[in-house]
Amino acid sequence: MSRFEVQTIDYTRYSNRxxxxxxxxxxxxxxxxIVGWYALTGAPVSPGIAFTGGTExxxxxxxxxxxxxxxxxxxxxxxxxxxxxAGSGNSWLVTFQATENSEVRQITSAAEDAGYTIESVSxxxxxFSGESQRQALLGIGAAFVGMSLLVFVLFRTFVPSIAVVAxxxxxIVIPIALMNIFGIKLTLGTVAALLMLIGYSVDSDLLxxxxxxxxxxxxxxxxxxxxxxxxxxxVTSIAAMSVMTLVxxxxxxxxxLLPEVGIVLVFGLTADLMNTYLLNVSxxxxxxxEGIAK
Amino acid sequence: MNLRENxxxxxxxxxxxxxxxxxxxxxxxxxAPTNQVPAQSTQSAQNGTNGTNASGNNTTVTVQANTxxxxxxxxxxxxxxxxxxxxxxxxxxxxxxxEVPADNATTLEQDLATRLNVSTLDLRVDSQGxxxxxxxxxxxxxxxxxxxxxxxxxxxxxxxxxxxxEQTLETAVGVLDRKIRGAGSLSGGDAAIVRSxxxxxxxxxxxxxxxxxxxxLIGDRxxxxxxxxxxxxxxxxxxxxxxxxxxIANVNPVQIQQTQQGGEQPVVPTTLTQTAAENFSDxxxxxxxxxxxxxxxxxxxxxxxxxxxxxxxxxxGVVDGEIxxxxxxxxxxxxxxxxxxxxxxxxxxxxxxxxxxxxxxxxRLQLDLQAGALPAELDLDSGTSYYxxxxxxxxxxxxxxxxxxxxxxAVAGVVFFRYREAGVALPMVLTAAAxxxxxxxxxxAVGLALDLSHxxxxxxxxxxxxxxxxxxxxxxxxxxxVKTGRVFASRFRKAFWVIGAAAATTIIALSPxxxxxxxxxxxxxxxxxxxxxxxxxVTRPAYGDILRSVVLD
Numbered sequence: 090m091s092r093f094e095v096q097t098i099d100y101t102r103y104s105n106r107x108x109x110x111x112x113x114x115x116x117x118x119x120x121x122x123i124v125g126w127y128a129l130t131g132a133p134v135s136p137g138i139a140f141t142g143g144t145e146x147x148x149x150x151x152x153x154x155x156x157x158x159x160x161x162x163x164x165x166x167x168x169x170x171x172x173x174x175a176g177s178g179n180s181w182l183v184t185f186q187a188t189e190n191s192e193v194r195q196i197t198s199a200a201e202d203a204g205y206t207i208e209s210v211s212x213x214x215x216x217f218s219g220e221s222q223r224q225a226l227l228g229i230g231a232a233f234v235g236m237s238l239l240v241f242v243l244f245r246t247f248v249p250s251i252a253v254v255a256x257x258x259x260x261i262v263i264p265i266a267l268m269n270i271f272g273i274k275l276t277l278g279t280v281a282a283l284l285m286l287i288g289y290s291v292d293s294d295l296l297x298x299x300x301x302x303x304x305x306x307x308x309x310x311x312x313x314x315x316x317x318x319x320x321x322x323x324v325t326s327i328a329a330m331s332v333m334t335l336v337x338x339x340x341x342x343x344x345x346l347l348p349e350v351g352i353v354l355v356f357g358l359t360a361d362l363m364n365t366y367l368l369n370v371s372x373x374x375x376x377x378x379e380g381i382a383k
Numbered sequence: 384m385n386l387r388e389n390x391x392x393x394x395x396x397x398x399x400x401x402x403x404x405x406x407x408x409x410x411x412x413x414x415a416p417t418n419q420v421p422a423q424s425t426q427s428a429q430n431g432t433n434g435t436n437a438s439g440n441n442t443t444v445t446v447q448a449n450t451x452x453x454x455x456x457x458x459x460x461x462x463x464x465x466x467x468x469x470x471x472x473x474x475x476x477x478x479x480x481x482e483v484p485a486d487n488a489t490t491l492e493q494d495l496a497t498r499l500n501v502s503t504l505d506l507r508v509d510s511q512g513x514x515x516x517x518x519x520x521x522x523x524x525x526x527x528x529x530x531x532x533x534x535x536x537x538x539x540x541x542x543x544x545x546x547x548x549e550q551t552l553e554t555a556v557g558v559l560d561r562k563i564r565g566a567g568s569l570s571g572g573d574a575a576i577v578r579s580x581x582x583x584x585x586x587x588x589x590x591x592x593x594x595x596x597x598x599x600l601i602g603d604r605x606x607x608x609x610x611x612x613x614x615x616x617x618x619x620x621x622x623x624x625x626x627x628x629x630x631i632a633n634v635n636p637v638q639i640q641q642t643q644q645g646g647e648q649p650v651v652p653t654t655l656t657q658t659a660a661e662n663f664s665d666x667x668x669x670x671x672x673x674x675x676x677x678x679x680x681x682x683x684x685x686x687x688x689x690x691x692x693x694x695x696x697x698x699x700g701v702v703d704g705e706i707x708x709x710x711x712x713x714x715x716x717x718x719x720x721x722x723x724x725x726x727x728x729x730x731x732x733x734x735x736x737x738x739x740x741x742x743x744x745x746x747r748l749q750l751d752l753q754a755g756a757l758p759a760e761l762d763l764d765s766g767t768s769y770y771x772x773x774x775x776x777x778x779x780x781x782x783x784x785x786x787x788x789x790x791x792x793a794v795a796g797v798v799f800f801r802y803r804e805a806g807v808a809l810p811m812v813l814t815a816a817a818x819x820x821x822x823x824x825x826x827x828a829v830g831l832a833l834d835l836s837h838x839x840x841x842x843x844x845x846x847x848x849x850x851x852x853x854x855x856x857x858x859x860x861x862x863x864x865v866k867t868g869r870v871f872a873s874r875f876r877k878a879f880w881v882i883g884a885a886a887a888t889t890i891i892a893l894s895p896x897x898x899x900x901x902x903x904x905x906x907x908x909x910x911x912x913x914x915x916x917x918x919x920x921v922t923r924p925a926y927g928d929i930l931r932s933v934v935l936d
Contacts, residue, residue, distance in 0.1 A: 147775075188764070190598070190763035190764050190768075193768065197594065197595075207772065208771070208772045209769075209770060209771040209775065210594060210768070210769070211767070211768065211770070212767060213766075214764060214765050214767065216765050217579070217765065217766055217767055220579055220582070227899065228899050229895075232893070232895050233892075235891040235892065236888050236891055236892050239884075239887055239888055239891055240888070243884050277836075277904050278836075281839065281896065281907050281908075284895070284896060284908075285843055285893070285911070287888075288888050288891070288892030288893060289843075289846075289847065289889065291885070291888050292850055292885040292888075295881055295884050295885055295888070296854065296881050296885075299884075303880075304877075314857075317857065318857040318858075321797070321801050321857070322849075322850040322854070324797055325798065325849050325850060326850060328793040329790045329791075329793055329842065329846045330842075330846065331793070332790045333786055333787075333789075333842050336786045336789050337782070337783070337786045342783075342785070343782075344783055344786065344835065345462075345779075345835060346462075346835040346836065347786060347838065347842075350839045350843075354843075
């Protein structure tokens, strides 16, 4: 049977310290980005309209971005927060801070007055959005704690369990830092993606731990087998998510929600490749060769 | 092929067949009104149409909760069908734990109405539920507490909370449902109660309608009050509310009556409840409407000179002796009705005809009377609203199907590249496809209205599904050929430990979303969790069996 061989690292050539250094460094940089972002903006990641409140209007027009801002600001007393191209063709996403019903009415009638076709309007009050933000953070926290507890129950030993949890933690933190760098806001879609990552990214770690701890065979042999399966899994998922991101992006179909879910999952799964096969592997090797002996 | 050995494959086939039935079998109810609750909503009390729905009603159209179109029974939510969604709390304050004897409830309502300068329709005293509610923005918690104290009820300000009771929410949802279904211009939709944090919201979804159309229908409470307006004999006029929607037992379709002058008069024929009828009959005799007041309403005169009139008021009715709201119509007591009342026959057949200035006003009045009044106004400024153009939505629908297919192809590509053997890779892709297909069948069977978040969930399921199939394949195809069924069974069990553990973490990670009401994400969580369950219990074991027949042959 001819098989496509997954490239593997010759782990025997590197010490645990060397292996751990790269993922820890990346994690440190990611945390620094998040802390820096928090210091600058007051939030670990910029929340989108779903969490701050505001009105988002998608209009179809041949006017330019400057003309659109002008059109709204001359007709309403509300400041245009941003104008972005959306979807394919002549669709623009215009955002405002104003959310009250009467304000939204004024904004939509201004759009009609300017001759724009309203494709979508969505507004969320600040109070509702604040509650959503609280729930989203609570949800991510609860999901992470729940996952960690389950991992400890599954393996019942400290080092292998903490290896999985640490790797999952990094899998969440790195995409959040990347969201800041690429200017992706925290939306309902990205929250869903982060939660999905908590469940998704531990798969390859579970597989690795299972092979190393519960199977016969040498450490390196087990790791190699787990890696062959695990890398295939993660690459398959990355392929599915990259394609989804690309196809649904505004350059092709312009479907909302799907690109942001996809891109965060691609970030997280890529981070997971590094975390599983550098961080988790070295912690497991430490546990296998030194942790148990002590 | 031994059926007994391949029971897992048989199970998969059964599920695929069931999914096909759910997706494609014609359902007799597809064009009957359905009480479909949208996916995002928690189970709500939809008390439907409580006998006020007159048959043959010319304004009632056939409605569906969410549009099902195309060849399948799938339902699509607003993000894929277009329309308007509004989520808003009800305006009001609630005092909890107030012991009001049932006999004192009406007195307390009148007492509080005077003290707070609001209509009694803005108050609700529930002696069973031990709550008192006030439904207006103009009363603060402090004012409400002191009014209750002044009426002899020891209620502190901290015992008063923002929001209304469950009962009021349920009434509101019932009224909104009837309004949406009764409105001829809308093609369906519904209302439900949803919760976010500690707060309860009313969620209204109307496919195909614009924001303005929906707000037109639900923007005000639709309260209609019939008020007696008459001279009190001392040179001034009195306004006495006679009945509101609560006093109307039955509403009939709009009719056009010929007036004595030969004109046309649109009217809404109604039947009053026993209590309202008695009250009306007594009041008409007492206030002189059946004597000197017959045919004595001079509608062209200003309010303080027009004589004995029955006002149809849209709004609060009467507060502190003054009309509050719009007077839609002024009518005089007819001689025939006066006779019936004087003979005490009105209570036996309490038919009351409400007139309107024109046909469209009559339709609106009929809808408001039939649907009932909203117990409290919707606080539109504290919620969310969403509108999506139907044409754009249908683009999203077809584009997301293509996106899903392309993602599937990408997965197939990676799998074929990795295994280079159709016997392993083809069943893998087909099994993952079957998983999505069964999930679609589930969505059709339970009437889940699909939105973009569900589509994201479906694509995520393709990803996790294939992951687990890779684990099974690698475990079974590992070095050393599978010679016997026993070796196979042992490897299969080993693979399943990881799959089960991975499934459990995914379910745990997503369950906060399914439980917490982040509204728009519940769908995603539900689809992914059900997908994982279907995968672990049905499709992935079947793939193991398929693979066995491939490797053992």
